[in-house]
Amino acid sequence: xxxxxxxxxxxxxxxxxxxxxxxxxxxxxxxxxxxxxxxxxxxxxxxxxxxxxxxxxxxxxxxxxxxxxxxxxxxxxxxxxxxxxxxxxxxxxxxxxxxxxxxxxxxxxxxxxxxxxxxxxxxxxxxxxxxxxxxxxxxxxxxxxxxxxxxxxxxxxxxxxxxxxxxxxxxxxxxxxxxxxxxxxxxxxxxxxxxxxxxxxxxxxxxxxxxxxxxxxxxxxxxxxxxxxxxxxxxxxxxxxxxxxxxxxxxxxxxxxxxxxxxxxxxxxxxxxxxxxxxxxxxxxxxxxxxxxxxxxxxxxxxxxxxxxxxxxxxxxxxxxxxxxxxxxxxxxxxxxxxxxxxxxxxxxxxxxxxxxxxxxxxxxxxxxxxxxxxxxxxxxxxxxxxxxxxxxxxxxxxxxxxxxxxxxxxxxxxxxxxxxxxxxxxxxxxxxxxxxxxxxxxxxxxxxxxxxxxxxxxxxxxxxxx
Amino acid sequence: xxxxxxxxxxxxxxxxxxxxxxxxxxxxxxxxxxxxxxxxxxxxxxxxxxxxxxxxxxxxxxxxxxxxxxxxxxxxxxxxxxxxxxxxxxxxxxxxxxxxxxxxxxxxxxxxxxxxxxxxxxxxxxxxxxxxxxxxxxxxxxxxxxxxxxxxxxxxxxxxxxxxxxxxxxxxxxxxxxxxxxxxxxxxxxxxxxxxxxxxxxxxxxxxxxxxxxxxxxxxxxxxxxxxxxxxxxxxxxxxxxxxxxxxxxxxxxxxxxxxxxxxxxxxxxxxxxxxxxxxxxxxxxxxxxxxxxxxxxxxxxxxxxxxxxxxxxxxxxxxxxxxxxxxxxxxxxxxxxxxxxxxxxxxxxxxxxxxxxxxxxxxxxxxxxxxxxxxxxxxxxxxxxxxxxxxxxxxxxxxxxxxxxxxxxxxxxxxxxxxxxxxxxxxxxxxxxxxxxxxxxxxxxxxxxxxxxx
Numbered sequence: 011x012x013x014x015x016x017x018x019x020x021x022x023x024x025x026x027x028x029x030x031x032x033x034x035x036x037x038x039x040x041x042x043x044x045x046x047x048x049x050x051x052x053x054x055x056x057x058x059x060x061x062x063x064x065x066x067x068x069x070x071x072x073x074x075x076x077x078x079x080x081x082x083x084x085x086x087x088x089x090x091x092x093x094x095x096x097x098x099x100x101x102x103x104x105x106x107x108x109x110x111x112x113x114x115x116x117x118x119x120x121x122x123x124x125x126x127x128x129x130x131x132x133x134x135x136x137x138x139x140x141x142x143x144x145x146x147x148x149x150x151x152x153x154x155x156x157x158x159x160x161x162x163x164x165x166x167x168x169x170x171x172x173x174x175x176x177x178x179x180x181x182x183x184x185x186x187x188x189x190x191x192x193x194x195x196x197x198x199x200x201x202x203x204x205x206x207x208x209x210x211x212x213x214x215x216x217x218x219x220x221x222x223x224x225x226x227x228x229x230x231x232x233x234x235x236x237x238x239x240x241x242x243x244x245x246x247x248x249x250x251x252x253x254x255x256x257x258x259x260x261x262x263x264x265x266x267x268x269x270x271x272x273x274x275x276x277x278x279x280x281x282x283x284x285x286x287x288x289x290x291x292x293x294x295x296x297x298x299x300x301x302x303x304x305x306x307x308x309x310x311x312x313x314x315x316x317x318x319x320x321x322x323x324x325x326x327x328x329x330x331x332x333x334x335x336x337x338x339x340x341x342x343x344x345x346x347x348x349x350x351x352x353x354x355x356x357x358x359x360x361x362x363x364x365x366x367x368x369x370x371x372x373x374x375x376x377x378x379x380x381x382x383x384x385x386x387x388x389x390x391x392x393x394x395x396x397x398x399x400x401x402x403x404x405x406x407x408x409x410x411x412x413x414x415x416x417x418x419x420x421x422x423x424x425x426x427x428x429x430x431x432x433x434x435x436x437x438x439x440x441x442x443x444x445x446x447x448x449x450x451x452x453x454x455x456x457x458x459x460x461x462x463x464x465x466x467x468x469x470x471x472x473x474x475x476x477x
Numbered sequence: 478x479x480x481x482x483x484x485x486x487x488x489x490x491x492x493x494x495x496x497x498x499x500x501x502x503x504x505x506x507x508x509x510x511x512x513x514x515x516x517x518x519x520x521x522x523x524x525x526x527x528x529x530x531x532x533x534x535x536x537x538x539x540x541x542x543x544x545x546x547x548x549x550x551x552x553x554x555x556x557x558x559x560x561x562x563x564x565x566x567x568x569x570x571x572x573x574x575x576x577x578x579x580x581x582x583x584x585x586x587x588x589x590x591x592x593x594x595x596x597x598x599x600x601x602x603x604x605x606x607x608x609x610x611x612x613x614x615x616x617x618x619x620x621x622x623x624x625x626x627x628x629x630x631x632x633x634x635x636x637x638x639x640x641x642x643x644x645x646x647x648x649x650x651x652x653x654x655x656x657x658x659x660x661x662x663x664x665x666x667x668x669x670x671x672x673x674x675x676x677x678x679x680x681x682x683x684x685x686x687x688x689x690x691x692x693x694x695x696x697x698x699x700x701x702x703x704x705x706x707x708x709x710x711x712x713x714x715x716x717x718x719x720x721x722x723x724x725x726x727x728x729x730x731x732x733x734x735x736x737x738x739x740x741x742x743x744x745x746x747x748x749x750x751x752x753x754x755x756x757x758x759x760x761x762x763x764x765x766x767x768x769x770x771x772x773x774x775x776x777x778x779x780x781x782x783x784x785x786x787x788x789x790x791x792x793x794x795x796x797x798x799x800x801x802x803x804x805x806x807x808x809x810x811x812x813x814x815x816x817x818x819x820x821x822x823x824x825x826x827x828x829x830x831x832x833x834x835x836x837x838x839x840x841x842x843x844x845x846x847x848x849x850x851x852x853x854x855x856x857x858x859x860x861x862x863x864x865x866x867x868x869x870x871x872x873x874x875x876x877x878x879x880x881x882x883x884x885x886x887x888x889x890x891x892x893x894x895x896x897x898x899x900x901x902x903x904x905x906x907x908x909x910x911x912x913x914x915x916x917x918x919x920x921x922x923x924x925x926x927x928x929x930x931x932x
Contacts, residue, residue, distance in 0.1 A: 205673075209663060249579055429663060
């Protein structure tokens with residue numbers, strides 16, 4: 011529905027006069043997020059200060075059927091934080107406070123606009139941390155990472171965001187402010203609405219507060235880098251480590267193109283034959299770290315002759331930063347001016363990884379597209395970074411390749427999204443995935459669940475579900 | 478209603494040998510494990526073929542009959558107790574298990590017990606971490622529906638944290654799948670975690686893919702006996718920081734009961750016992766010992782296998798002791814934020830005085846989860862009234878302290894009123910409405926475990 015002057019005045023009053031952006035130049039930044047999915051400039055941007063304002067605005071939006079998209083860090087890689095309709099964007103970045111830290115009870119209470127790196131900087135002072143660690147942690151927020159169930163480098167050990175949220179305050183599309191979950195480490199008190207909210211990509215309502223579980227920092231850890239010519243050996247080496255009962259803190263792989271993009275920051279000697287590098291972090295008590303690292307080195311040496319262990323914290327920090335910056339670094343590898351790099355995000359079971367990678371490589375070769383690979387190999391999560399011209403034919407090519415990669419993942423019992431979400435980029439792929447598995451009924455149920463929270467379908471319409 | 482026709486159809490669908498209507502069989506299915514609630518079902522259908530779940534549900538739809546899917550029947554909150562007009566689907570015969578080490582999961586049908594699952598995993602030196610004390614009877618389907626916990630929660634969390642994928646049968650008999658057997662998955666809404674803990678009210682779990690991990694190489698065990706209960710609670714908070722494998726507590730009454738029942742002679746200290754396992758290395762055992770040495774009057778580090786097991790028995794028996802020592806008992810399952818543990822246990826002690834009832838408290842203290850078990854005599858009116866009042870007070874105090882009336886045993890039939898009280902106290906009236914709407918959406922005719930959660 012069009013927002014006429016009367017409705018506009020109502021919204022201004024509901025949101026607070028100073029919290030509404032109307033001028034074109036103020037709204038332009040909201041047209042895009044970190045994805046290449048085209049968005050629209052919203053009618054209005056609202057930057058609320060509290061959940062009451064959000065509740066009042068959503069009541070009006072449901073009443074007048076106005077489309078709403080929620081946004082915080084704007085780092086979505088699948089277009090879930092841009093709008094495709096003539097609606098409003100609610101930006102939660104003014105709600106950026108850490109409300110309570112309870113070390114004894116192991117939780118921290120945050121508003122949605124708190125950035126992950128800021129949260130961890132704060133927690134580290136107390137010897138604790140919040141494990142979910144997407145590569146965008148400098149910009150991504152508590153609210154955004156909950157709504158996309160973000161993963162990241164440490165997920166191999168600590169799991170994705172959903173394992174770290176104890177409860178929420180949430181405003182439903184109809185403006186009801188609800189609380190879900192508890193401050194306790196476990197509970198069984200009715201249906202787990204918190205679980206539904208996590209990963210819902212702003213399609214149910216607006217998250218306004220989160221109770222997050224925290225962990226003590228690992229006592230001590232070391233990093234083992236190893237180099238390979240063949241992707242099969244990378245997978246086998248990691249399987250051998252895991253089968254020995256050792257779950258690494260992180261387990262990352264990258265191909266030569268990715269290595270080259272961050273080579274100057276890595277500052278280590280990389281053997282000439284290298285096509286792939288595996289990076290494994292092992293943690294332990296101070297007393298037994300050395301023995302544990304030696305044990306892992308021994309296992310990995312069965313698969314490659316070149317193993318490099320780094321124990322110096324400063325060097326480890328530099329490498330970690332370089333890995334997290336890999337996607338941005340790849341942007342500098344573009345050959346043409348109008349080229350873009352689109353990051354894929356499929357996942358397969360560990361045993362299917364080598365065969366899947368092979369199929370992906372075949373598809374890439376066949377289509378003659380420039381692609382570089384890295385990912386959280388400990389989870390079977392592959393990020394294929396596709397270089398493409400930002401033209402109609404270029405994007406069509408990308409879409410075709412993305413579909414090929416997705417189908418390869420589905421054939422190998424995997425999924426079209428591991429941690430970046432669905433948004434508008436993958437809603438068709440998600441449909442294909444459920445269709446392939448004969449479980450379209452599951453998607454239908456999800457749509458009905460959306461209607462329970464959002465009867466007028468105003469929240470982030472067009473995301474997740476393919477119409 | 479025409480029962481004869483119903484039975485005929487059930488026999489048609491599931492086979493004559495699998496449909497039971499005689500009292501002798503039905504009586505086994507009339508109750509759960511602890512609570513005194515019971516009610517006779519209309520009939521019992523043993524599911525020997527996975528396709529029969531859907532067939533039976535379709536018949537239940539036709540006759541508008543309530544269905545309870547039952548595994549081990551070990552629910553302590555009456556979640557498996559029939560309502561009027563209830564058909565029990567016994568899923569226990571569906572117990573096939575398949576382990577995939579490389580992909581890190583076990584694929585198990587709903588009727589497999591957790592013990593069967595772990596025996597299979599053990600062949601490869603792997604295990605499924607959640608371990609409710611009823612592992613020998615509780616099934617995969619039951620543990621998922623109850624979102625069970627257990628001793629190892631302090632480190633490994635609850636069942637929910639271990640589910641990758643579910644095959645389910647919905648209220649109209651159609652079948653579908655949620656999730657995938659991989660470690661991270663974004664496939665729209667997270668329905669798996671909605672089903673976990675839903676106590677059979679949303680759909681029937683047919684088969685699950687569960688994460689497994691390598692077994693710890695060596696476990697170190699240590700127990701501290703305390704004169705003062707506050708010191709014991711302080712020790713729990715301090716040890717929690719060392720990420721122990723288990724972190725358990727039994728109070729004085731639990732120790733006394735275990736000594737009496739099993740003929741042990743463990744120190745009967747007024748402040749109870751703190752029990753911790755660690756699987757890292759010996760330095761962690763030393764660190765825990767140092768924490769205990771501050772205030773414990775006695776520390777025991779088991780030196781042989783018998784001692785290792787016996788000291789664990791103290792904690793285990795504390796849970797069932799009131800049931801052994803008294804004609805009747807009710808099960809407590811409160812959970813509070815860890816910083817409120819001390820307040821909670823002291824309140825339990827005050828409540829014991831106030832009502833003059835027997836309470837032995839043990840629990841997964843490392844999670845803030847306590848089981849105050851109250852024993853009494855249901856035939857002694859005055860006494861049993863006090864038992865119930867005491868439990869009510871304890872539950873309400875847990876909510877007041879920012880906690881919950883159930884940590885891991887669920888709501889079932891016996892905590893329905895308490896659940897409503899809890900949600901109201903926390904001003905979550907709207908949350909109740911959303912939960913009810915979700916139930917309606919999954920099960921519009923209200924035929925799946927009617928009478929659980931809400932009326």
